[in-house]
Amino acid sequence: MLGWRDERPLKEVLPDKAATLLSKQLGCNTVGDLLAHYPRDYVRHGQDVNFHGAEEGDVVTVSGIVDMSNLRVTKRGQEISVVRLDTGLEASFFGQPWVARIVAPGSHIMLSGKLKFFNGQPQLASPTFALLGGEAAKMAASPQLKQLAQFGSLEELLGDRPWIPIYPATAKVSSWFIMGAIHHVLTQLEHIPEPLDYELPISYDQALRAVHEPGPDGPYLGIHRLKYNEALTVGLVMALRRRDAQAQNAPAMEEVSGGFRESAIAALPFELTQGQQDVVQEISADISRSFPMQRLLQGEVGSGKTMVAVLAMLQAIDAGYQAALLAPTEVLAGQHAASIGGFVPQGVKVVLLTGSMKTAQKRQALLDIVSGEADIVIGTHAIIQDAVEFFNLGMVIVDEQHRFGVEQRDRLRSKTRDGTHPHTLVMTATPIPRTVAMTVFGDLAVSTLRELPGGRKPIESFIVPDSQPAWVERGWQRIREEVSAGRQAYVVCPRIDAEGGVEEVAAELSNGPLADTRITCLHGRMADRDEIMASFARGESDVMVATTVIEVGVDVPNATVMLIREAEKFGVSQLHQLRGRVGRGGNASLCLLHTSAQPGSASFERIEKVAATPSGFELADLDLATRKEGDILGTVQSGTKKTLRLLNLLRDRETIERAEHDAAALVERDPGLAQALVGEFSEQEREYLEKN
Incomplete structure (x- = not known):
């Protein structure tokens, strides 16, 4: 707190x-x-239900004087204790004949239950109850209220409460x-x-x-203040992180006239989008300063983040420094090395380093890195191993940052000369709602690419209900049509084994609707999945049946159709990320969302919104609305899952924005007080935030 x-x-x-x-x-x-x-939650507590404006279905807690108490027996022999208050409210206790025996007219009683009305009269069915006044209340009460009575008189504990907390x-x-x-x-x-x-x-x-x-x-002003406290706590930690970063030393890598960066831009066969130009300038200004850049670059798949990153790395090289790009898979690292190596101007050396390289190749790569021959180093976690030493590392790019642990990112940033820190750019294709960016990535400047480069066509998305067999068959037919046209397809399954799993679906398709196509499987238990993915990218199979391991993978420009089975099993952002695997070659592309969810259900409506919304940024808010804040924040940084108990990242945007502003002002005004206020963070949580 x-x-x-x-x-x-x-x-x-x-x-x-x-x-x-x-x-x-x-x-x-x-x-x-x-x-x-x-x-x-809270329920109302008062002596007169109607006076407090309660409506049918509300859970209410009321107290009053018993006007009547008797035992009734139905025609079927069921015993019902009926208690009526002087306010007109009537309570029925089914199968509890003992209530009528201990509740006498004139007693002061408290009742709590769901309100109903019959002929305009308020009623409660089998409510919890307690007789108020004296030691008898401890015995004459429902079991739940007896638990309360051990902390004092029920009359004192409940008598003057206008609201009861749940x-x-x-x-x-x-x-x-x-x-x-x-x-x-x-x-x-x-x-x-x-x-x-x-x-x-x-x-x-x-x-x-x-x-x-x-x-x-009511509790609402108090709740608002505690929500503000939670937002301010995280805001202060992030503001202190930004302040600490500005006190660190980093190489000032200013633009060089006539350098590699300028040559690369001049040689582009197309014009950068306005968004790319803006972000390039933001990054250029950041890395020209003598304290480390810490920036998050988010953008849709295909929005041109890699091009922005390459231009930033070329500015570092122009200034005499090396740059490193950390990719989540070997296939993606290899693809980056090939595409970047083919784009950068002559004289810039790109070196690939992965764990599966042959010993001689790896030895040469390590020699190039330590000697300074390598200008851009691209690899997987292999480049953060102790054996890797950089000659003069000035910039770190982390692609798909959520795929790496904090320790991995921190180890790469530590591979600089003594006393300096590299400039850091983390990239993600998963759009992040503003409130999440402020809390989870509040210590990073955020750049966003929303435009798609010219020539990229939007992906059409359609729902394929399992209850419509003809639609399902049409889905497989569309895949056959694309394969016949020389294209490739993905079929995504929510599991590996059992019914509807990768292996079963692949077998059914091979012997059924896709019998005339070349089908390959891919899932997380396969040791050679990088090679399988690379083989698919080379066009050696037509259809890949896979789990979500393809969510972050190699680009396959020839893949134009995806069918996601049981789409209701996936999250909103995950569906959008999967959809982004097709349409990467400029061809018209299609995503089919198969589902067993019933039309009109919440799951079906969620899939409808995904199909109707091509923007990942709009879907990010929908995703936030359907997930718990702890789930979102807990996957990124330890501590916030404990810290954010009341704050809602979707509904409390104004509170979060004000707290962020106030936190920055407080750190500027009194950093000592700011440090004291966030003392509740454990050493482990602080260490995590510092590394992140």
Whole structure:
């Protein structure tokens, strides 16, 4: 929690049994842990349902005086206890005859359940209940409320609450138990000093208490403040990272008139898009400075990121430095080496280094790198091995950055001369929503390529419902037509084995609708998958049946059609990434989204949106809406999964943007305070963020 931690063990403030239960069931061991276990919802609590405007279907908690209590028996012999309050609300307890015996007219009772109306009268079916007043309340209550009663009088705990918090609970620890434990802790919690040096509509202390025990105005102002705290915490870490980076030394690699970069641009057979020109200038300005560039370049597949990266590397070479490009697979590294080697001006030496190279080739590559003969080094994780020494590394490019661990990226950046850091450009073809970019990549400047170079045609996408056999057959027919025209196709499956897996589908296609085509399989358990992919790229097979291993792979310009089986099994961004594997050669291309999802279902509607939306940037927001923030952030950096408990990256954009602005201002104004405020990050989390 921003600027405040309470590390007192729960056993110091709660009974041992309760503390042990919370530790085992919820993982809460300290006061801070428990107070960070926020409610997932709230229900109204009052004496008059109609007065509070509750609607049918709402879960409400009410209290009042019992006007009538009796036991009824249905024609089928079912016993029902019926309790009516003086407000007119009636509660029925099915199969609980004991309730009528212990609830007497004149009793003060609290009821909690789902509200219904019958002939205009409010009703609750089998609600939880408790008699208020005296020690009898501890016994005369539903089991859930008895858990609450161990923390004090139910009348005191519930009597004046306008809102009841509903907590994430377990079978052994109910929401009522958590509510009681938190109330007990809050009564012993001293006032929390405001950690920030500027005023907000509600203080931190008020916000924390309001979230757990809201007043008449509800919890919303408190929730907003705690969301702001979460966004500000990450914003401060990123702002401090940017500040630290600016204090590091990096080679100032200014543009050279008449150099390799200028020659390469002049020799282009086409004109760079406006987006490419803008990003080239942004990067050029960054690497001309004496502190390390840290920039993220995102853009659709085919938007020209590699061309931008090459021009940046040529500027580094013009200034007398080496550049390294880290690729996720050997096939892609080889393709980059071939395409870049064929593009750069004469006099620029491109060297490939991969783990599968023959010993003599590898020895020569290492010699070229350490001697400075190699200007551009392209490879896989092999280039970060200890045996690889650079003569004068000035720039690092990481392609498809999410495919590499933090340690791998950090090791490559450490291969520079003592006291300097290389300029770093990380690239991704997975569009990133602005709010995710601000939180996950907040220490990086972000450049975006949205335009596609001229000649690239959009990919048409269609849904193929499994419930329409004729449509499925037409899908296979389209693949046959493309193969007959000399093109190639992908068939993507969600699994390797079992029904609908790569091996089964490949066998069915070979003996069925694609019997006259050359089919090859590719999946993650194959040791020679790089060679299989390269063989497909050479045109030695017509159809590749594969898992998502092709999501990041070699370009196959001749592939013009893809059929994704069981598309409902894939995420939105993943479907878009897979779709981007076709249409890379300027030919009209097609993506068929096969699905077993029922029309009208959420899964079917999601696939419809993918089919109708060619823009990955629009789909990125849809993807964010259908995934949990922890899933998104947790895959990129440790710590945020714990830090972001309330913040919603889709709905809280304004809060995130304000926090980012405030964090930058605070770091500029008082870096010492900023460091103190993010002290809650563990050493491991800080180390991760620094390396990232």
